[in-house]
Amino acid sequence: MKFVDEAKIKVKAGDGGNGVVGFRREKYIPQGGPDGGDGGDGGSVFLQGDANLNTLADFRFVRHYEAERGQNGSGANQTGKKGDDLFVRVPLGTVVHDQDTGEVVGEVITADTPLLVAKGGWHGLGNARFKSSTNRAPRQKTDGTPGEERRLLLELRVLADVGLLGMPNAGKSTLIRAVSQAKPKVADYPFTTLHPNLGVVAPEPHRSFVMADIPGLIEGAAEGAGLGHQFLRHLARTHLLLHVVDVAPLDETDPVESVAIIEDELVRYDETHDADAAERQRWLVLNKIDQWPEADRADAIAALTTRFRTELGYEGPVFAISALNREGTAALVWAIMEHLERERASQDTQPKPAVPVNPPPASHQHLEWTED
Template identity: 60%
Template sequence: MKFVDEAEIRVEAGDGGNGCVGFRREKYIPKGGPDGGDAGDGGSVYLVATENVNTLVDFRFHSVHRAERGQNGMGQQRTGKKGDDIYVPVPPGTEVHDKKTQEKLGELTKVGETLLVAQGGFHGLGNTRYKSSINRAPQKASSGTKGEHRILQLELTLIADVGLLGMPNAGKSSLIRAVSSAKPRVADYPFTTLVPNLGVVSVDERRSFVIADIPGVIEGAAEGAGLGLQFLKHLARTKLLMHLVDVAPYDEMDSPVEAARKIINEVEKWSEDLAGKPRWLILNKIDKLDSAEQEVRCQAIIDELQWQAPVYQISALKSEGTRALMFDIMAFLEEQTALAKLEAEDEPE
């Protein structure tokens, strides 16, 4: 399915129904009095995070969502039926803005979460409500109020534990294919990844994490060059970044060190928060080097970058070193989860 990370939709809540003006007309009761009933409220529009929805593509074909109008009140003090609410399914990770006011209405991060985006109109009152000691036969009923109408801007941010960073053709797609069941396109030329890919990495029967592969970032991405800028935001919620570097690039215009520095520079310009996330250096494609050259080149890259964080040497294509890397990532994520839990427990209520 094609990935779409932004969509514009119109939501229209139902109007409240109108109250009824009515009087009892029964045999032997010539002056039965008012009996007009209240109307029903208009239906509201909600967004709901749904597990089996992972893109916003459907909104390109179904962009208007209307809730039901409330039923009018009826005689014999019968109340009109409330309009049915509608629940519009969206992927977890969807951020919602009112396009007109630019107000952020909310964010749906977990499956099952709901967000009210258009409130239904309030019901009108029947003439029974206006009866009083000085007005025994009111001819008055109120109309229902209008339901809210909004144009929403939806923006999807992928929710992943681990994000892959790297220049085009660094081997990100090959790595996600090697460690998960995701099958992104792989080829011997750059820019084969045009849309983000998510893969679930299962280290054993009970432990797993989600890894995200985004289109390669190029120099100038923070100013809008290439595809990386459009998708860097998808790494915002990750707990760990893996910076893949091709140790044996087919095009020597950029050395591995220069390529790595360009990525670091773009990430820092894009977001300080993103730049501050834990980041591991993954030296990929070691299968293209003999063992002696591998150690010399990898150490030279580490020294030039002055890299202090964990460093791994792998071949994504041949799955060399990938299993140990995935287990270390799982251990890191479990440690982060435990620390977050302790911090939450220590916070004063």
């Protein structure tokens, strides 16, 4: 299925049920008094994370979602039934924007915590609520308030631990095929990867991480050239970026110059999209070393590494691999695994920020009436 990472939908929470005016009328009780019941609250709309979904494609066919309305009250002090809440399933990593205000409503990170996107209307009050010592036969009632209605933009950001960066044909798809069970399309022409591919890399049982193959970048990507700029948003959730470099490109471009172009595009993307992709930790992966004669391979790797460090000021680790032959990939995978486990351990020891509790909108506040 084609990867779809944006969708526009409309959600409507249920309206609150109306209160009613009623009076108790029973045989031998001529002055029964008011007994009109309250309405029921309207159902709310939630977005529920689902780990089995990895695309927003379903929202191309169904774009309007509405929760159930609360039932009206009735006589004999009977309260109307509350409307059922509506839970809309979305992939984990979905960021929700309000189309009209531009605000970020929230993010769906886990399957255990649904995100409220439209609050149901409050119930109306029946006339029994208005009875007092000075108003023994009230005929007042209130109607339920309307449920929230919103136009939402859903944006899916890939939940991956490791993201692959690089020019088209750098060998990113081949690498993810070599180290995981993912089977992205591989060919010898640019832009083979048209959408992000996810692969679970497991060096041994119960130890794994998720790798994302991002479409290749070209010069001018920050302004919309090529395909990769559409998916740079997915780098927002990665803990580590692997910059895959073709050491022997068919067009004989300079690998160091190619890396410099990508680095510049990340900086420009951050400036125009208020992101921090350029600040994320990156490792250099020199791919396709099988194109060099084996006798000269060690010297060529050392010379290219020296250029990266002197000309670009790169200080991180450098891995030399052949993704096609799986040469050097095991060492790379284990280095990533150990790095991520250290990162996870350090995050677990840090205190978790408190989650703010937002009060209900003013339109949903109402006065609770009590008898005198």
